Amino acid sequence: MKKIRNFCIIAHIDHGKSTLADRLLQTTNTISERDMQAQVLDDMDLEREKGITIKSHAIQINYPYKYGNNAPKNVEEGEYTLNLIDTPGHVDFSYEVSRALASCEGALLLVDATQGIQAQTISNLYLAIENDLEIIPVINKIDMDGAMIPEVMDQIIELIGCKEEDILLASGKSGIGITEILEAICERIPPPHGDPNAPLQALIFDSVFNSFRGIIVYFRIFNGSLKKGDKVKFFSTDNEYFADEVGILKLGLEKKDQVLCGDVGYIITGIKNAKEVKVGDTLTNVINPTHERIDGFEDVKPMVFAGIFPVDTDKFEELRDCMEKLQLNDASLTFELETSQALGFGFRCGFLGLLHMEIIQERLEREFNQTVITTVPNVSFIAYTNKGEKIDVHNPSTLPDPTSTDRIEEPFIKAQIITKPDYIGNIMTLCIGKRGMLIHQGYLTPTRVELTFEMPLTEIVFDFYDKLKSQTRGYASFDYHPLEFRQSDIVRMDILLNGEKVDALSALIHRSRAQEFGRKLCEKLKELLTRQQFQIAIQAAIGAKVIARENISAMRKDVTAKCYGGDISRKRKLLEKQKEGKKRMRLIGNVEIPQEAFLAVLKLDD
Numbered sequence: 084m085k086k087i088r089n090f091c092i093i094a095h096i097d098h099g100k101s102t103l104a105d106r107l108l109q110t111t112n113t114i115s116e117r118d119m120q121a122q123v124l125d126d127m128d129l130e131r132e133k134g135i136t137i138k139s140h141a142i143q144i145n146y147p148y149k150y151g152n153n154a155p156k157n158v159e160e161g162e163y164t165l166n167l168i169d170t171p172g173h174v175d176f177s178y179e180v181s182r183a184l185a186s187c188e189g190a191l192l193l194v195d196a197t198q199g200i201q202a203q204t205i206s207n208l209y210l211a212i213e214n215d216l217e218i219i220p221v222i223n224k225i226d227m228d229g230a231m232i233p234e235v236m237d238q239i240i241e242l243i244g245c246k247e248e249d250i251l252l253a254s255g256k257s258g259i260g261i262t263e264i265l266e267a268i269c270e271r272i273p274p275p276h277g278d279p280n281a282p283l284q285a286l287i288f289d290s291v292f293n294s295f296r297g298i299i300v301y302f303r304i305f306n307g308s309l310k311k312g313d314k315v316k317f318f319s320t321d322n323e324y325f326a327d328e329v330g331i332l333k334l335g336l337e338k339k340d341q342v343l344c345g346d347v348g349y350i351i352t353g354i355k356n357a358k359e360v361k362v363g364d365t366l367t368n369v370i371n372p373t374h375e376r377i378d379g380f381e382d383v384k385p386m387v388f389a390g391i392f393p394v395d396t397d398k399f400e401e402l403r404d405c406m407e408k409l410q411l412n413d414a415s416l417t418f419e420l421e422t423s424q425a426l427g428f429g430f431r432c433g434f435l436g437l438l439h440m441e442i443i444q445e446r447l448e449r450e451f452n453q454t455v456i457t458t459v460p461n462v463s464f465i466a467y468t469n470k471g472e473k474i475d476v477h478n479p480s481t482l483p484d485p486t487s488t489d490r491i492e493e494p495f496i497k498a499q500i501i502t503k504p505d506y507i508g509n510i511m512t513l514c515i516g517k518r519g520m521l522i523h524q525g526y527l528t529p530t531r532v533e534l535t536f537e538m539p540l541t542e543i544v545f546d547f548y549d550k551l552k553s554q555t556r557g558y559a560s561f562d563y564h565p566l567e568f569r570q571s572d573i574v575r576m577d578i579l580l581n582g583e584k585v586d587a588l589s590a591l592i593h594r595s596r597a598q599e600f601g602r603k604l605c606e607k608l609k610e611l612l613t614r615q616q617f618q619i620a621i622q623a624a625i626g627a628k629v630i631a632r633e634n635i636s637a638m639r640k641d642v643t644a645k646c647y648g649g650d651i652s653r654k655r656k657l658l659e660k661q662k663e664g665k666k667r668m669r670l671i672g673n674v675e676i677p678q679e680a681f682l683a684v685l686k687l688d689d
Contacts, residue, residue, distance in 0.1 A: 085159065089189070097218070111165075123270070146162070184210055192239075197231035275345030286365060291411065297354050326350050333356055386544075390478070391455050394456055459588060463543060464484050466490075493541055497536075507534070519542070575590075
């Protein structure tokens with residue numbers, strides 16, 4: 084165990100985590116030149132296309148360590164086993180980061196030399212400090228033209244209070260400083276604590292579904308060891324299974340007869356039911372069990388809710404299976420049953436943010452071949468009735484009647500924005516326009532300012548991040564933490580087509596924003612809905628009060644085209660006949676809504 088090191092890489096999005104992981108694997112010959120490619124640990128097509136890490140990935144590296152100049156006396160020479168977990172950087176995937184940190188003793192804190200410390204860097208650092216991890220600060224991309232090494236060094240020293248010589252300089256792209264990083268991991272990160280002879284105690288930090296082998300569970304052993312053929316038990320379900328195969332995580336899965344204390348590995352037990360495995364659970368041995376569960380990580384708190392429905396209602400059961408398999412691989416996804424008049428049976432899903440929602444939708448289509456319709460996303464509200472009942476509202480249709488409602492509370496967040504002083508005015512205008520209140524403003528360095536706002540979560544769900552980037556030319560970084568629920572004037576806005584409510588397009592919104600939002604949505608629907616033989620009225624309404632309206636005029640067929648001449652009364656007779664037919668058509672006419680209409684709500688400003 085003295086020669087095992089468990090560590091992860093944490094940083095803001097796009098600071099070079101995956102590239103640095105590639106170089107570490109290449110330098111230690113963990114991956115052959117033939118298998119080497121950019122973002123080698125990111126195994127999803129989506130991750131490569133978007134250039135972001137969505138899932139944390141674990142891999143084992145073997146490194147022959149030789150004494151360096153500053154080596155501490157208690158570190159021996161020899162071959163070290165380094166378990167690396169590459170983590171995502173986007174704020175929507177911070178739950179993945181928290182799970183990776185629970186499995187490690189140390190972290191490489193990566194800071195881009197051209198951009199300096201950004202919001203997610205600070206957020207991830209605090210998560211690591213809470214988990215008592217040893218932090219190794221690394222300045223990446225030092226060979227780029229715009230590198231500001233002395234300034235970034237000062238920022239890191241001020242943030243974590245380390246010495247200048249503790250900060251490593253590296254470049255993931257060209258391979259500068261990789262050996263120094265590997266040496267620092269062996270010298271500075273403590274070995275795992277644990278008793279190899281104690282009963283088995285392992286933390287489950289991830290799982291994936293394999294259609295041939297069932298569920299593959301990834302774990303980190305804190306005490307004891309696990310052999311092939313052992314009978315194991317999951318704490319949360321009390322179910323018992325035989326370990327058909329155990330092993331360690333290289334680029335693929337590598338079989339072993341035994342996984343030892345302090346190691347990260349996998350187990351296959353032939354479980355087929357997704358509900359039997361829970362991420363954050365404790366794994367132990369049936370013959371000599373431990374009676375203490377490991378404090379894993381807290382349950383995920385979804386921020387954004389939206390309905391997901393199959394396009395073909397017959398495929399509902401198939402979609403349910405796919406959602407369960409996807410939840411195995413992404414523990415931050417939550418869902419429950421929902422029905423809609425317009426769309427039939429589906430699920431009300433909880434996501435960590437809008438990017439997370441987009442990724443889930445893409446993964447359902449690519450990995451499971453499911454074409455789905457997503458409804459208007461909204462956050463969770465709390466409604467209090469006149470009788471004092473408390474109702475959690477995740478869906479516009481569950482909002483109680485305004486006459487019986489005492490008050491409605493919405494969630495507020497603390498938003499942390501780091502930017503250049505030139506853009507303070509733009510950010511102030513944007514945040515105050517989104518009902519934000521400035522709480523704090525302070526300069527981290529002469530060229531970097533930190534702004535802290537308290538804002539309603541509803542306002543940042545849609546397009547806040549994109550607007551922030553465009554207002555600051557990409558020079559602002561953003562992170563947020565949930566605060567409490569506060570009373571607010573929230574109303575339900577319905578969309579009516581020819582007087583009929585379309586429940587899938589209903590939204591919960593602040594009264595001051597309802598008219599503008601309703602008008603934009605009506606205009607967008609006017610572009611998307613196809614013209615019919617009768618006039619279509621698109622209305623946005625709060626209760627019985629219509630706040631916006633657009634008309635799609637009827638498609639006009641020239642019924643008088645066959646009349647070349649003759650008496651005018653012939654033409655008039657044909658037009659009257661057409662008018663009667665259109666009246667009847669409108670009475671029975673249902674409007675077909677294309678799938679794009681449901682997505683239009685997300686792109687109102689395009």
